[in-house]
Amino acid sequence: MKFAYGFSNLLGSVYRKGNVLFMPDGNSVLSPVGNRLSIFDLKNNKSETLPIECRKNISCIALSPNGITLILVDEEGEALLCSLISRTVLHTYHFHKPVHSIRFSPDGKKFAATRDNMVQVFHAPGKTRQFNPFALHKTFYGAYDHTVCLDWTSDSRALCVGSKDMNTRVYGAEHFTNLIVYSLGGHSDCIVGAFFETNSLDLYTISQNGHLCIWESDTELEGLKPAPTKAEKRATAEEAKEKGGQEEQKKLESEQEEKVLYKRLAKHSFKESRGEGVGYARLTSCTYHKSTKILVTGFQDGVFFLHEMPDFSLIHSLSISDQTISSVAFNNTGDWIALACSGLGQLLVWEWQSETYVLKQQGHFNNMSCLSYSPDGQYIATGGEDGKVKIWNTTSGFCFVTFAEHIGGITGVTFNQQGKAVISSSLDGTVRAFDLNRYRNFRTFTSPRPVQFSCLATDNSGEVVCAGGLDVFEIFVWSMQTGRLLEILAGHEGPISCLSFSSSQPLLASGSWDKTVKLWDVFESKNVKESMIMMSDVLALAFRPDGGELAVSTLNAQITFWNPNTTSQTGSIEGRHDLGYSRKETDKITAKKSSAGKAFNTLCYSADGQCLLAAGKSKNVCIYSISDQLLVKKFEISCNLSLDSMEEFLDKRKMTEWGSLSLVDGGEGDVDGQSVSLPGARKGDMSSRHWKPEVIVSSIMFSPTGRAWACTTTEGLLIYSLDHRLVFDPFQLEVDITPANVKKFLSKGEHSTALMLSFRLNEQNLILEVVESIPAASIPVISEMLPELYVDKLLSFLAGMVSSSAHIEFYMLWIQSLLSQHGMKLKQRSQSILATLRTLQKNITKKNEDLGKICDYNKYTMEYIIALSKAKRKVEPDAEETSEPSSEDDRMDSDSISDLFDT
Template sequence: MKYSYKFSNLLGTFYRRGNVTFTPDGNSLISPVGNRLSVFSLKNNNAETLPLATRCNITCVALSPDGSLGILVDEEGAALLISLATKSLLNQFSFQQPVQSVRFSPDGKKFVITKGNVAMLYHAPGKRREFNAFVLDKTFYGPYDETTCIDWTDDSKCFAVGSKDMSTWVFGAERWQNLIYYSLGGHKDAIVACFFQEGSLDLYTISADATLCMWQCDTELSQLQARDPNKKPRESDNAETEEPRAEEIRGTANPAPEESVGRVRYHKSSRHFFNKEGDFTTLTAAAFHKKLNILVTGFSSGMFHIHELPELSLIHSLSISDQRVSTISINCTGDWIAFGCSGLGQLLVWEWQSESYVLKQQGHFNNMGSLSYSPDGQHIVTGGDDGKVKVWDTSSGFCYVTFTDHTSSVTAVTFTSSGQVILSASLDGTVRAFSLLRYRNFRTFTSPKPAQFSCLGVDGSGEIVCAGAQDSYEVYVWSMQTGRLLDVLAGHEGPISSVAFNPWRSVLATASWDKTVRLWDMVDSWRTTETLNLSSDALAVTFRPDGREIAVASLDGQITFWESEKGTQTGSIEGRHDLKLGRKELDKVTAKHSSKGKAFTALCYTADGQALLAGGASRYVCLYHVREQILAKKFEISCNHSLDAMEEFLDRRKMTEFGSLALIDEGTGEEEGVSLSLPGVRQGDMSSRHFKPEIRVTSLHFSPTGRSWAATSTEGLLIFSLDSSTVFDPFDLDEEVTAGGVRRAVRGGEWTRAIVMAMRLNEESLLRETLESVPCADIAVLCSSLPELYVERLLVFLATQIERSRHLQFYLTWAHQLLMLHGQNMKIRSVSVLPAVHSLQKSLQGHFSEISKLCEWNRYNMKFAVCLSRQRGIKRGAEESDAESGSLEEAEMEQ
């Protein structure tokens, strides 16, 4: 049960592709991140990734008007119906083709999807459980090219569909007598967006050449007349198919109503151009707020404009990046505007009235290469191939500082033991130290001759910094205080792949491609104390938290365990078959044969040292029990088939008589706005770069609290944590230990017996009820009489309660008495107790940061109130003195 880690959150990735949307209350933003969905609470300042995943990358997201249901559609056309309230999957459906857009009607009864040149109207799922949640109502034909956008009228009577054939079609959601369809032209490029005005059929259409057309309708929404269902239509009006459950409305001939009813007609009232200054950039996204008449447009140059309609007066213009703006969304109040840039993975929320950012987050532009937890488990630092070092808050999920001093890929990052300094090694030949107090690079370590550093380590005191080079086969040692080079450790005959310090002694382990692991004594003149010979190249090395054991991953797929003091091998694990590699699209061998050359590249011990995490070029992370040397559990990092090496077997659907479809490169496609440059080329530029990223795990690290672990992968920074509230994990259970027995002991005043029985049941609610029934005066006596076996488990429980409960002082008293009375005995088994202490420290640090912010805010408010009262007192005194002087003057005049 203690290995029941589940996916908790996804950091480092905020937006990939698709459309972002606000929740109906306007306080949260929903963004598709690969094949997952992230919810950013802008009021509470935290981020959460839902435990749901589609088969491929999400391209369309639609929310119901009440915000309870959501529809996710991936790039293959597979749809998921989810509940945002329970965060669970309700239904699955396949549209068989890629879907361009999805939109719910304002009344929530129907929704429209567009695929190819067809718009399909479905009945929205209701509140009750249904056999089929997606029931097709009508199918609308008309456009000759792919459809791009959808918009509904306020009363859900009609909807408009834009197309790449430069036309916009207005369809009736019901059978109206004077409106079945209407086609609008007048543009010279693909339609990007179309919007109805509030409470009318008047329409705005926007094309990719930055042209806005305003269309006025001669009919009001209230003048739409329903067709008599009993009256038999004429043959020219009949547009039904033979399908029993769906109706098709084809735009081939405009049927005329039988009665003399005025048809709905549109005429173009005006046309506007955004590129007045000669900035010939492509318009890529647009959003419109109907109540405020605010139009926001985004361009391929990274610019966005805010206009007020119908005058098209420019309110604001700003450049947010040098990449195209992929999606725009406005919240219900019209205060916040969300922008997504797929090229940079950037997500912005802009408050246009105050001209300030509400949210501004961006992940690593390229892959993440390394990560490390802070000593208290509250922060994670990551390094990427883009040369950036980012620090993440585990509670909020946001990045709060980014260091951009490196000029090449960052290969390793780590915290010092104090948690105030971050060290990073890079291929640019430098190791840099960053301060988290002043947020700057205060020390730079370099080598006498240029070297590419591939790994990094710092000792427990934080005074000695070591980095291994992959081109000079040497390990460089610096002093943190002076920044000077202390020594160069030579002896390896291959690139240095990994270095690790003993947590309790000044012993450095270095792994190299020369099939050896060397142990260096940092105190005794940097000499080699032991050389461990391996059967293959060493790829990763790590110490157990107590420093008595070393785990080494080698190129032949084996993990070997060694005693650090004697240098003898204690065991090995054959992990090649546990990787379960996938088959790449261009591979000509099976996945079973390709796994022969693969191995684990990242190792990490759990916080208690009883298990080992291992990952590599696979979508799985393996958890091994060290003493038994068996596979305890496998964690799937991703199920996204948009990544390479995910298929285990050959997909015959992707094979043709000329070979695999993957060999036919069509460029980046029309999504990037590439024009057709060569005759015969279907889409894109043949010289453009096009690749599928391969799934892999580059780094693993366990939280010092023992409650979670993190992995950097192609998907981003994934957090797996324990969910103790849903796991029944009893301890030393017998027939007498029951919930009724615990409550009887509480009523009888047998506090120690009640607490021990509740901890043996290990049910959170019962243990909380038992602890909170204990009088505060008896806590010290109970802590002294508590058996040593239960002290560590009680500390872990107190850490979680301090983080959640309102009874802060009560639980702090428990923790204080436990540490004061049992602290001496805990030193003997410090390694097993250390995760509990770290978890307690994390909870206290979180409360300290929150309370300190609140106190600072209150202090400034009190200063402001005091100054304001003084000003009012001075003003009142001046008025009283003026009144007194006036009365004296009147008295003198009377005399």
């Protein structure tokens, strides 16, 4: 099994905080998600999260006009210069203070950043050859409070900056004689946005209390006069001495008269647009599209307005939620508006002319608690503490259905064997089954008396559903077909923490906090078949895919392996050190002491059953080799210091003479009203002034295809997959096996030999060249001659090519030939190649759906054309009679076309 798993995508969370941006082509949205950045491709309906992490949550982003260079700035002011082509970090720069806004100039030669009460203008990286990409050009002062927003003129020669001191200042990015700095007032609250008009110094300023001021400049952009250089000043001074002092005085007076001046044309209030009787809400975000002159403003209560400027005519108003709109953005044409709400983690793209949603995505409101892969690996179901079940498409990264019937936190979720239904258990005392065809709750399972269900399991046939109780120490068994309660399994003396069905025999394993694991034969009797005593409370258990082994995780951070047939222990792993050491900011004990309470809360076997994936209340995910009982690889799911329990040692910069600054500032540890969290508590005190969510992996699962695994964490649903770019991975390699020899055999027509040699080299491009050089007529013969080892490898290669290649029929002939000629042998060793078969099923199903949509569209288009031509013939019968009839070979009858599409 390969272990080159790398970060692939982040699902379950679409927006956290910061500003959203459109790409220059207007088809993609950039959205900061914690300390990562996601790109939502609206044209191709896909999402991608960049493999770049900041040290803390991203607060603002800037994109160059050419769409190549990206700047990410986190909460502490550390900036990362990234390339969107290579998806890598090029440079790191620290502003040492929080940055509220950062923007590139329209010509792409400079960018400006607001920091404290100043604005810094830098030369844009990539325009000049220099060692430091962040070369400071100029620093502008003058504000009495933090600067929060900025905008550039169309020619990039001047910029305006809004501040919390209720003033807006216009600076010249270059040295001008008639503009150095000009301050504009007129507001009684913090400035939220300031925008220049196209090719003009006229601007709009918008404050947080909902007031808009329109300012007109008496000078055009072309009227900005560059300041003379030192040589020009010297020459002018010499001329002035020769001509006398009077002319110089006149020149100075004329320059003072030519200074840029502003006058306020109008002042508008957004309270008029909201109407009478509507409560006051603060304006939180705004943006202006200069070419269409459309102003969009978002408010604290989830309402946003569209106004046409400069008349301030209301075009449209809509409420998207009751939460604050944190950021708004226009695409390049002005047709789409991106709206982001940090409170709900919601991202919308609204087409305001047709009043339709282009994108509407929202993650779980609280943490995700569980996940499950569909049998073909195409979908992931997640359950959250907000009581919602969401289904995500692993290919596109989007959520396509949300079930909100539960009123309590979700504790377990699973697909049925066919992948057509999702079953979930909740703390609200119900287990519900949802239909993925009609998107409805078609079955609800309940207990005789209210029970909080803590875990869920279904058998292989999908006919039996089991759920364990948290407050009642019993296991409830229902029939999927009838919805009736079949059995109540009693025997545990503590809350049921986990359930798992064996795939090879009708055996249910249950783990409890009473330090036992019990095996039940659900179909024969309701008594305990076997009971295994553990050394500590049982937190998680999992059967191997073939049902021949049971892994159990306990509170003492040990993983033990058991034979379910003999109930004998076959091995154990001590995992306390592998979880890593970490401490909370408010902890008064060392990281080593706090690690005593950590353990693995979730387990999962790999598709081939050789490895075990384990995670818990830690940032580390561990992969163990079961045969060697050793740690093979450890993954660190996040390096985000905005989360708690990330560091092992106290930060000396936060230490004072009274102790840790987090304890002093937050008020914890005081005798009166102390809010120190209890040991082992999952969440902090949300009412405290400084609350940080703790990094936790609540659930983990391997994909049925074996190519990926996913985990639900504090940051969202993380997916790690095998890196397909790792090409050279040969086996049974010899000296004479070279690409030249492979091509030599291929040119001689020895296709079978060339195919086997290419697989021994294991270079993707070479295998592709050999396979596509084989004639279709030779496929059955070569398939029959291939040894078993090469059949598995060829099948794995074909499974990957079905989804990406345009030669669908060619590859389907290969797959059909291999499965028909080696079907019996493949069935005998189906367990070892199960991941390959699942990948094959997933890709063929996806391709079938895509082609089906295209064929349906073409069919209806042709039917429309045929109906149109028939109607035209009826309207013009004379024209048909006079025209010469064409031959049967040159004309296809409309009925035959429709028959062709029907087939």
